[in-house]
Amino acid sequence: MRRSSKRVNLDYNILIVDDEQGIIDSLSVVLKRSGYQFTGVTDPLAAIEKIRNENYDLLILDYLMYPIHGDAVVERIREFNRELYILLLTGHKDLAPPLETIKALDIQGYCEKGDRFDQLLLLVESGIKSISQMRTIKKFQEGLNKILQAVPKIYQLQPIDNILEDILTEILPLVDSKNAFILIDDITNISSGNTSIFKGIGKYKKKVGDLMDMLDPELMEAIGNARINNKVLKLEKSIIIPLINEFQQDIGIIYVEGDDLEEGSKLLEIYSSQAASSINNAFLHSLVNIKNDELNRTYDQLRETYMDTVEALRLVVDAKDIYTRGHSDRVAYFAVKIGEAFNLSKEELELLRVSGIFHDVGKIGTSDDILFKSQKLNEKEYDEIKKHPLKGARILSAVSMFKEVVPIVKCHHERVDGKGYPEGLKRDEIPFMARIISVADAFDAMISDRRYRSKLKFEEAKSQLIQGAGTQFDEDVVGKFVARLSEFPQMVMDVAHTFE
Numbered sequence: 001m002r003r004s005s006k007r008v009n010l011d012y013n014i015l016i017v018d019d020e021q022g023i024i025d026s027l028s029v030v031l032k033r034s035g036y037q038f039t040g041v042t043d044p045l046a047a048i049e050k051i052r053n054e055n056y057d058l059l060i061l062d063y064l065m066y067p068i069h070g071d072a073v074v075e076r077i078r079e080f081n082r083e084l085y086i087l088l089l090t091g092h093k094d095l096a097p098p099l100e101t102i103k104a105l106d107i108q109g110y111c112e113k114g115d116r117f118d119q120l121l122l123l124v125e126s127g128i129k130s131i132s133q134m135r136t137i138k139k140f141q142e143g144l145n146k147i148l149q150a151v152p153k154i155y156q157l158q159p160i161d162n163i164l165e166d167i168l169t170e171i172l173p174l175v176d177s178k179n180a181f182i183l184i185d186d187i188t189n190i191s192s193g194n195t196s197i198f199k200g201i202g203k204y205k206k207k208v209g210d211l212m213d214m215l216d217p218e219l220m221e222a223i224g225n226a227r228i229n230n231k232v233l234k235l236e237k238s239i240i241i242p243l244i245n246e247f248q249q250d251i252g253i254i255y256v257e258g259d260d261l262e263e264g265s266k267l268l269e270i271y272s273s274q275a276a277s278s279i280n281n282a283f284l285h286s287l288v289n290i291k292n293d294e295l296n297r298t299y300d301q302l303r304e305t306y307m308d309t310v311e312a313l314r315l316v317v318d319a320k321d322i323y324t325r326g327h328s329d330r331v332a333y334f335a336v337k338i339g340e341a342f343n344l345s346k347e348e349l350e351l352l353r354v355s356g357i358f359h360d361v362g363k364i365g366t367s368d369d370i371l372f373k374s375q376k377l378n379e380k381e382y383d384e385i386k387k388h389p390l391k392g393a394r395i396l397s398a399v400s401m402f403k404e405v406v407p408i409v410k411c412h413h414e415r416v417d418g419k420g421y422p423e424g425l426k427r428d429e430i431p432f433m434a435r436i437i438s439v440a441d442a443f444d445a446m447i448s449d450r451r452y453r454s455k456l457k458f459e460e461a462k463s464q465l466i467q468g469a470g471t472q473f474d475e476d477v478v479g480k481f482v483a484r485l486s487e488f489p490q491m492v493m494d495v496a497h498t499f500e
Contacts, residue, residue, distance in 0.1 A: 012128055013054075014038040017047040017061035017073065018089065023113065027060065030117045036124070044073045051077055051084065057131050058085045058124065063097065063110075071097045074105045082106065083134075085127045087120070089113055104375060160279070164199035167254075167275045174271060175264035177256050178202040183223070184243060184252030184279060202257075223253055232269060234261070241268055243276035251276060327444055332356030334440035334481070339433075341480035352433055355408040359437055362392025362409070386421045389413050412437040417471045427474075435474040439465065439481055442473070458485075 014036055016024050024040035031038050039056075041047040044065050051059070059077075063070040070088055077084060088102070088110035102110065108127060111119045164182050172180060179202035200206055226233040226240040227250050233240040238257045245251050254272055261268075335356040339349045366388055370381045377385065393410035396402035411434035414420035416427045430438075446461035456464065462482055469478040 010035060010037045012037065012057045012131060014058045014060065014124070015047060015050065015056045016040045017044055017059065017065070017070075018042065019044070019062065019065040023062065023089075027117060027120075030121055031124070034121065034124075044068055044070070048073060048076050052080060056084060058087070058127050060087045060089065060120070060124070062113075063088055063090045071101055071105060074107060078105055085131055087111070087123050087127060089120070160197065161199065163278055164197070165201070167278070168199060168201040171254065171256065171268065171271055171275075172201065174267045175256060175258050175261050177258040177261075179204055179257040181255050182243075182252065182275075183255070197252075204255075223255070226253055232265065234265065237261075239265055239268060241272045243272060243279065245276050245280040251280060327448065328357050328360055330444045330448075331359060331437065331440045334443060335433075335436050337484050338436045338440060338477060338481045341484050348433075351404055351408075352436060355405050355412075355433060355437055356440060358392065358396060358402075358405060359409050359412050359441060360388065360392065361395055362388035362390065364391075364395075366391075386413070390422050407431050408434045408437060410434075412441060414438070415472045416474055420472075430474075435477050439473050439477050442468070443481070 014031065016027050016031075016038055018024050018027075018040075019042050021040075021042055024042065028038065028040060039050070041050060044061070045067065047059075047061070050056070061070045061073060065073075074086055074088075077086075086105075086107045088097075088107050089112075090110060091113055108130070109123045111123060164184075168180050168182060172178065181198065181200035181204040184197050222233055222235060223240055226242050230242050230244060230250060232242070237259060238255060239261050241254045241256070242250055243252045243254060254268075254275065256268060258264075332353045333356070335352045336349050339352045344352070366385060370377065370384055389410050389412060393406045396406050396409060408431055410422070411425060411430050414423065414425045414430045414434065415438075416430065416435070418424050418426040420430075443461055443465060446456045446464055447458065448455050462485060465473060465478050465482060469475045
């Protein structure tokens with residue numbers, strides 16, 4: 001069941017700052033009626049310290065205040081908090097700060113004071129929705145990071161009982177749960193017929209005989225229903241996720257209890273697909289009569305499912321910002337075109353494609369206020385963004401299948417003149433395929449709209465590549481790409497249509 005809107009509103013802390021107590025009192029009535037949790041402060045300097053030391057989601061403040069105005073308050077807050085959602089109140093629209101100031105300080109909205117606060121209440125509701133969406137994205141982002149850290153562990157070959165315990169241990173933090181169990185078919189015990197393996201955690205850490213006493217008929221029916229239909233089944237305070245292996249066979253279920261599983265259910269589904277693969281892998285390795293081709297097929301399937309997980313992570317990066325959506329796909333497309341111009345093999349072209357798709361996966365660890373900033377980054381922010389090639393390399397290093405991709409992702413922002421990052425490599429010190437990704441990446445960035453600038457025209461972008469040849473870019477790579485662009489003038493339009 002969904003929580004009531006007033007109960008949801010209490011999950012967000014609002015701070016009101018106005019040097020007139022009467023305004024705070026009036027706002028308090030409106031916010032209290034809508035079920036919001038708030039604090040009122042008349043001293044703007046004291047408000048800054050409250051935000052520094054306490055947790056607030058949304059700030060409503062007056063512009064003209066004593067001893068400092070609202071824009072000065074925001075400027076100080078932004079020095080240590082870039083995530084706070086801020087609404088500015090003005091006595092009159094002519095007294096509002098310039099639009100440039102509002103943008104520079106990341107003030108999300110402002111409105112005039114009045115006898116009624118309908119407009120402000122709408123802005124507050126809109127702000128709460130935005131904060132809620134960012135919370136969901138952040139939680140999903142953190143959850144995916146946890147999955148990536150957990151997956152290599154559950155793929156280790158070890159006794160099935162240990163694998164099941166590891167799966168449960170890693171799954172609970174994804175949804176802040178304490179109680180869960182796994183029930184799977186034992187495909188290795190053929191002689192004894194259809195037997196099951198059970199592992200529980202929390203209140204379900206019991207023997208399988210004791211478990212059956214805890215399961216009521218309704219829950220048993222629900223488990224059967226989830227397995228028959230191969231669909232996730234959400235109950236009032238629990239969720240049942242069928243485990244489907246690489247061959248689309250039902251091998252069991254994971255049952256998780258929790259007070260609020262709605263937001264985490266997608267994470268559970270992603271992780272459960274990995275869990276099913278690791279369980280199936282353990283079973284296959286336990287069978288004495290397994291054939292080599294079955295092992296190879298299993299490995300290929302495991303590789304594919306792990307790539308699906310990293311792909312989900314990469315799509316979170318792309319989906320976070322409409323200005324970069326589809327960028328990785330286009331970089332992969334352009335990189336393959338350059339590789340074809342060098343007559344690279346089919347295997348080398350596939351390596352280029354995968355490297356292009358995952359080249360920015362490290363941005364999952366970069367804060368949104370830096371990724372979404374519309375002004376020029378300061379030195380500290382730029383240093384942070386420069387870490388993403390290394391972060392991406394570490395993420396992909398978790399399993400051996402990305403061994404060849406790792407150095408390409410790590411070095412795609414190096415420059416042939418040695419002024420790139422993260423290691424300042426020069427010319428042939430930079431992997432050849434990383435030099436290709438560098439050109440493809442820069443070209444797509446130039447022909448795409450970004451928050452801080454409009455896209456360049458096709459000829460302007462081509463000219464920029466030529467100007468950068470020998471300093472930023474490899475001359476041969478630029479030469480091949482420019483020639484390829486001349487041969488295929490519709491290529492940019494084609495790729496745009498491909499990834500729309």
